[in-house]
Amino acid sequence: MRALARVGAVRAAVVVLLAALAFGAVSSLVGEYRDLQLADGAYYFAALIGLSVLIGFGGKISLGHGAFMAVGAYAVALLVADEHWPLVGALAAATAVSALVGAVLGAAASRLQGPYLAGVTLTLAVALPQIGNRFPETLGGENGLVIDPPAPPSFLGSSFPPQRYLAWIAGLGALAALFFIYNMTRSGAGRALRAVRDDEVAAALCGCHVGRTQTVAFVLSAACAGLGGGLATVVLQLAQPGAFPLELSLRIFAAAVIGGVGSLWGAFWAAALLVLLPNWSHDIAQSLSLSGNVAANLPLAIYGVMLIVAMLLWPGGIQAGLRQLSGLLKRAYSSRHSVTQSNPAK
Amino acid sequence: MTQFIDLTLSGISNGAIYAAVALALVLIWRATRIVNFAQGAMLMITTYIAAALVEAGNPYWLALVVAVAAGLVFGALTELVLIRRVESAPPINAVIVTLGLLVFLEALAGMIWSDTPRAFPAAFSIQGYEVGHTRILFSPNSTFIVCVVALVALALGALFRYTSLGLKLRAAAFAPEVARLLGVRVGRMFTIGWALAAGVGALAGALVAPSTFVGPSNFDPILIFAFTAAVLGGLESPLGAIVGGVLIGLVLSYVSGYEGEALAPLAALAMLLLTLMLRPTGIFAASRERRV
Amino acid sequence: MLEVQDLVCEYGAIRALDGVSLQAAAGSVTAVLGANGAGKTTLLRAISGLKRPRAGRVALDGREITAAGVEEIVRLGLLHVPEGRGVIAELTVAENLRLGALARGARRGDGIEAIYELFPPLRARRSEPAASLSGGERQMLSIGRALMAAPKALLLDEPSLGLAPLIVAQIMGLVRELCEERRIAVLLVEQNARSALSIADHALVLDLGHVVASETPEQLAREHELLHAYLGY
Ligand SMILES: Nc1ncnc2c1ncn2[C@@H]1O[C@H](COP(=O)(O)OP(=O)(O)OP(=O)(O)O)[C@@H](O)[C@H]1O
Ligand SMILES: [Mg+2]
Numbered sequence: 001m002r003a004l005a006r007v008g009a010v011r012a013a014v015v016v017l018l019a020a021l022a023f024g025a026v027s028s029l030v031g032e033y034r035d036l037q038l039a040d041g042a043y044y045f046a047a048l049i050g051l052s053v054l055i056g057f058g059g060k061i062s063l064g065h066g067a068f069m070a071v072g073a074y075a076v077a078l079l080v081a082d083e084h085w086p087l088v089g090a091l092a093a094a095t096a097v098s099a100l101v102g103a104v105l106g107a108a109a110s111r112l113q114g115p116y117l118a119g120v121t122l123t124l125a126v127a128l129p130q131i132g133n134r135f136p137e138t139l140g141g142e143n144g145l146v147i148d149p150p151a152p153p154s155f156l157g158s159s160f161p162p163q164r165y166l167a168w169i170a171g172l173g174a175l176a177a178l179f180f181i182y183n184m185t186r187s188g189a190g191r192a193l194r195a196v197r198d199d200e201v202a203a204a205l206c207g208c209h210v211g212r213t214q215t216v217a218f219v220l221s222a223a224c225a226g227l228g229g230g231l232a233t234v235v236l237q238l239a240q241p242g243a244f245p246l247e248l249s250l251r252i253f254a255a256a257v258i259g260g261v262g263s264l265w266g267a268f269w270a271a272a273l274l275v276l277l278p279n280w281s282h283d284i285a286q287s288l289s290l291s292g293n294v295a296a297n298l299p300l301a302i303y304g305v306m307l308i309v310a311m312l313l314w315p316g317g318i319q320a321g322l323r324q325l326s327g328l329l330k331r332a333y334s335s336r337h338s339v340t341q342s343n344p345a346k
Numbered sequence: 347m348t349q350f351i352d353l354t355l356s357g358i359s360n361g362a363i364y365a366a367v368a369l370a371l372v373l374i375w376r377a378t379r380i381v382n383f384a385q386g387a388m389l390m391i392t393t394y395i396a397a398a399l400v401e402a403g404n405p406y407w408l409a410l411v412v413a414v415a416a417g418l419v420f421g422a423l424t425e426l427v428l429i430r431r432v433e434s435a436p437p438i439n440a441v442i443v444t445l446g447l448l449v450f451l452e453a454l455a456g457m458i459w460s461d462t463p464r465a466f467p468a469a470f471s472i473q474g475y476e477v478g479h480t481r482i483l484f485s486p487n488s489t490f491i492v493c494v495v496a497l498v499a500l501a502l503g504a505l506f507r508y509t510s511l512g513l514k515l516r517a518a519a520f521a522p523e524v525a526r527l528l529g530v531r532v533g534r535m536f537t538i539g540w541a542l543a544a545g546v547g548a549l550a551g552a553l554v555a556p557s558t559f560v561g562p563s564n565f566d567p568i569l570i571f572a573f574t575a576a577v578l579g580g581l582e583s584p585l586g587a588i589v590g591g592v593l594i595g596l597v598l599s600y601v602s603g604y605e606g607e608a609l610a611p612l613a614a615l616a617m618l619l620l621t622l623m624l625r626p627t628g629i630f631a632a633s634r635e636r637r638v
Numbered sequence: 639m640l641e642v643q644d645l646v647c648e649y650g651a652i653r654a655l656d657g658v659s660l661q662a663a664a665g666s667v668t669a670v671l672g673a674n675g676a677g678k679t680t681l682l683r684a685i686s687g688l689k690r691p692r693a694g695r696v697a698l699d700g701r702e703i704t705a706a707g708v709e710e711i712v713r714l715g716l717l718h719v720p721e722g723r724g725v726i727a728e729l730t731v732a733e734n735l736r737l738g739a740l741a742r743g744a745r746r747g748d749g750i751e752a753i754y755e756l757f758p759p760l761r762a763r764r765s766e767p768a769a770s771l772s773g774g775e776r777q778m779l780s781i782g783r784a785l786m787a788a789p790k791a792l793l794l795d796e797p798s799l800g801l802a803p804l805i806v807a808q809i810m811g812l813v814r815e816l817c818e819e820r821r822i823a824v825l826l827v828e829q830n831a832r833s834a835l836s837i838a839d840h841a842l843v844l845d846l847g848h849v850v851a852s853e854t855p856e857q858l859a860r861e862h863e864l865l866h867a868y869l870g871y
Contacts, residue, residue: 059438063445108622115381116626118441119577120618122383123570127611134608246566250449257442297456297562304450311443312431510740517726517737524724527686528783529712529741 012182016175023171027164035163037275039235042170045271046177047228048256049264050221053181056262057190058217059197064105064121066249067128068222069229070239071098074132076230077145077239087150091173091230098226099219106218117218125249132241144240147233166235173231177224182264184220193217247300254303258310277302352483353603354596359488361595362495366550367572368579368587369499370543375581376519377539378429379437384444386569387451388424388544389551390562392416394459396552397466397560406467413552414545421544425537455562463561472556491553498546499588506584515539567611571598574614578621580628589630639663640685640716640791640823645694647677647684647847654680656847657694662791662823662840667814669834669855670827671869672844678827679721681844682793685825686718687711698791712741715790719797723780727769731760734768734779738786753782756812774805781809785816791823798830806830810837831869835859843868 027038051065072094079090105120132139139145152165184190192213195202233239251274259270277299285295367385374382382388396413400406428447432439470486506512517525518535526532551565558564575594579586594614601613621628640662647655654677662668670678683689685696687708695704703711717738725734735750754761757778763771768779777797784792794813798806814837817824828834835841835855843851843858845868851858858865 055438059436061438061441061445105619108619115437115441116577116622118383118445119381119570119573120615120622123574123611123615123618126566126570127615130608130611134606246563247452250445253445254449293460294457296461297453299453301450301453301457304446304448304453307446307449308428308443311435311439311446312428510736513729513733513737514740516729516733520728521724521726523688524720524726525737526708527688527712527718527720527724528737528787529709530737531709 009183012179012186015182016179019178020171020175023175024168027167027171032161032163035161035167036235039163039167039170039231041271041275042167042174043228043231043235044252044255044274045174045228045267046170046231047225047252048259048270048274049174049177049181049267050217050224051252051256052259052261052263052267052270053185053190053193054217054221055256056260056266057185057193057197058214060214060218061118061253062121062218062221063118063246063249063253064124064128065221065225065252066244066246067121067125068098068102068225069232069248069252070129070132070241070244071101072226072229072231073233073239073244074139074145074229075226076233077147078138080147080233081145087169087234091227091234094230095223095227098229099223101226102219102222103215106215106222121249122246125246129241129244140240142241144238144243147237149237150234170231170235173227177227178264181220181224184217185264189213189216251300251303254307258303258306348480349603353599355482355484355488357596357599358592359484359491359595360554360599361592362492363550363554363568363591364571364575364594365588365591366495366498366546366553367568368575368591369502369584370547370550371572371576372579372581372584372587373502373539373543373546375576376584377515377536377543378425378433378440378519380429380440380444381573381581382444382540382543383441383569384424384447384451385543385547385572386565387448387455388420389417389547389568390455390560390565391451392420392544392548393466393551393555393560393565394455397464397555398459400467401464406469410469410549410552413548417548417551418541418545420548422537422541424544425540429540430533430536452562459560459562461562463559463564466552466555466560468556487556494549494553498549499584502542502546502584511538570611571595571614574618574621577618578628580630583628583630586628586630590628639699640825641695641697642681642685643695643697645681645684645696646692647680647689648692654847655684655691658844658847658849659694660825660842660849660852662825664790664823665818665821666839667817667824667826667837669831669838669841670825670844671829671831671834671841673868674829675846676844676868677847678844679795680847682718682720682795682825682827686716686793688718712787713743715742715788716793717741717784717787717789717791718793719780719784719795721795721799723773723776723797725768725771725776725779725783728767730765730767731771731779732764734783735760735764735786738783741787749786749788753785756785756816757782773800774802774809777801777805777809781813785820788820789822791825792817793825793827795827796829797826798828798833806833810834813837831865 027035030038047065047069051062054060054062075094075097076090079085079093080087105124108120132144133141149162150165150169152160152162156165196213255270255273256267259273260266281298281302282295285298290298370385371382374380392413395416396409399409399412424447428443429440432443468487470490472485472487474481474483474485506516514525514530515535515538517528518530518532519539522532554568558568571594572591575590576587578593579590594617597617598610598613602610642658642660645655645658646653658681660668670681672678680689684691687706691704695702697703698714698716701714703714732750735753739749759775760778760782763775768776771779781797797809810833813824813826816822826834826838835858838855841853841855841858842849843864850868851861851864
């Protein structure tokens with residue numbers, strides 16, 4: 001069993017390493033603007049990956065991942081600006097704090113069936129960003145908190161672009177989240193989660209702790225979102241209530257579903273969508289010379305329509321869709337094999 | 347002391363609104379086992395329609411009636427066009443569809459009416475009554491709100507309890523297949539349930555709009571307060587929704603009065619978590635079925 | 639008169655009914671017997687429109703209802719009392735009964751008194767939720783509710799399930815009486831072959847979707863091997 005776990009960890013490490021190489025290569029090829037986009041994509045990815053697993057493997061909906069990002073963002077801002085913590089420590093603390101908030105909510109909500117987790121997290125998404133306004137002395141009110149931009153260390157050379165350094169920090173954080181979640185999905189916990197999603201009663205009869213399994217998944221996803229929020233503070237050097245409206249939570253949720261939940265690639269596409277859709281819709285609005293109101297709301301409208309269309313065209317559900325797809329792939333794989341095997345017989 | 351009384355009074359009139367929206371959520375939950383997260387956005391759209399009518403110079407009452415009628419149609423269409431197609435799918439799909447609708451409607455409203463909130467008139471004066479020498483935080487319009495919501499609740503109660511339609515609606519909600527075997531057109535009952543719910547929601551939207559203003563995301567808090575109220579009341583029980591709504595209205599009024607408005611959503615979250623931990627079936631949970 | 643011809647029903651690859659035919663005349667009881675999974679429930683669901691048959695036809699009083707919707711079939715006077723009784727636990731006894739009257743298009747609960755006469759225990763409990771009823775009372779309620787619709791044909795799915803022998807005998811006696819008095823064509827699905835045969839005019843034995851016997855109860859009673867093989871006597 002332990003050997004198996006070690007194999008899993010090695011595999012996760014390989015995946016992360018490959019991702020790191022790809023990220024580094026892309027980042028050294030592109031300019032400053034793209035570097036910032038990469039940084040955005042990286043912190044979104046960190047926030048998305050846990051959510052994707054929660055929805056896809058856990059069958060649970062969270063609308064509060066924007067709020068968890070806010071928790072992480074403010075934690076980093078406070079620790080770096082006021083307490084002068086090093087970045088790594090602050091990011092780790094941000095992850096831990098959001099995990100804690102997630103644990104409180106998850107303990108209450110994931111024991112329960114149905115719409116409760118969605119409702120609770122929706123409430124969180126509305127409630128939490130308001131706290132910044134309530135305590136302006138510590139949290140900076142509307143204006144939020146500002147931190148100094150991290151300076152690239154000297155061994156990278158004096159000409160190293162600061163944007164690229166930001167992208168690398170965010171990228172490392174995203175890779176940490178990837179490692180975390182990849183390991184979890186391959187472990188017993190991941191299997192238990194899927195078993196619980198498919199049939200809570202049966203899973204409980206087989207000795208899975210239904211509530212605990214789902215709470216763990218929820219807490220992990222909240223932790224990753226907190227990390228994402230902390231990275232966002234580093235990239236933007238700012239944490240403010242206006243950056244984490246309910247709309248952010250809804251956008252993250254929509255992107256996760258559209259990107260394809262329950263897979264790490266799904267989270268990747270979702271992050272890409274979050275970064276690129278505003279640009280695309282800006283271009284569309286310009287080429288169609290849409291009015292300002294229409295242009296400003298175009299991305300959101302696209303998310304809404306895509307969510308609905310995805311569900312209507314795919315009525316078997318995300319889970320069934322995924323299973324269908326993997327079934328198809330498996331069949332394609334095995335038919336190729338059976339062809340090669342049956343050939344000699346003929 | 348006067349502040350406490352004021353907060354209590356304004357809590358009751360806000361609570362009536364939350365109760366009405368909670369009632370809408372409960373109606374849909376009972377009929378189709380879906381929490382309609384788009385409820386707040388749907389009533390936002392109908393309230394915008396009313397606001398546009400008022401701005402065009404029409405009388406308030408006409409706008410109110412049109413808003414409710416639009417709500418009825420909107421609810422029915424939503425069920426027919428969207429929800430019916432995901433009925434046989436896992437419940438998570440229906441929830442995602444309502445969320446997609448929420449996102450889309452908010453964007454749509456921003457496109458048509460811009461993101462800047464606009465004012466909406468009240469039916470009656472919003473100046474508080476004068477008692478002795480002080481003005482209390484309860485106005486003729488508050489009286490109107492409380493009375494309308496109470497009337498609607500009573501009317502719905504009577505509909506469900508005493509009419510054949512109500513009986514069929516309940517049968518379809520509780521046991522769709524058995525209801526079909528007794529000739530009830532279950533699909534049509536679901537459509538009617540959604541229509542009624544959205545109509546009640548539209549009414550609540552028009553009633554609350556003078557104090558929240560009309561903007562694409564201005565009714566998000568109303569939705570979460572109503573959800574909290576519905577969970578507090580048990581999600582199954584219309585009476586629970588009403589009581590839960592008033593309770594939430596009171597608690598939020600005290601919290602905003604004494605601690606600041608920014609903490610009201612957080613207080614709702616705390617009540618939600620407490621309810622789910624201490625009594626997940628709500629205060630008005632139906633008695634357990636006897637097993638035979 | 640209920641007629642079924644060559645009915646075929648499938649769940650995916652499983653063929654639950656494979657060419658079942660039967661005729662149930664008004665005022666007679668037809669018993670449908672068979673082991674678990676024989677296809678009895680499927681037969682009733684296909685007749686009442688809950689399950690689309692793959693092939694075959696169903697007719698009520700000469701009128702084809704094979705493709706009709708459940709609601710329409712109910713309106714034509716065919717009532718299906720499902721397995722597990724199907725009382726609506728959240729509604730009161732009286733409301734359950736009123737629902738039956740709505741099925742025949744009656745506005746109010748007329749005829750409810752007659753049902754209370756037939757099933758006196760229901761009268762005492764009429765304003766209590768059906769959830770509080772005992773198993774026997776629930777069976778009375780679901781049969782009473784179907785009677786409120788003044789049915790021409792009545793499909794009963796295992797009415798004896800989980801009831802004490804005395805109650806079973808009572809219910810069977812009542813079904814026989816009602817069937818004759820009101821000229822109802824009754825299709826009675828049962829595991830409890832003995833009590834079903836005691837009131838049946840005709841008996842059908844199903845096995846894996848096939849009719850393996852269709853004869854009078856007396857004939858069936860003589861075929862010990864058949865009874866043993868399919869019904870465990
Ligand atoms: N919804 C369904 N999906 C798939 N297969 C089904 C379904 N319902 C019934 N079946 C299958 O059809 C066959 C007949 O089932 P049916 O319920 O008609 O049997 P039955 O005679 O009523 O049994 P019992 O006495 O246990 O009630 C069985 O093999 C059963 O597994
Ligand atoms: Mg059966």
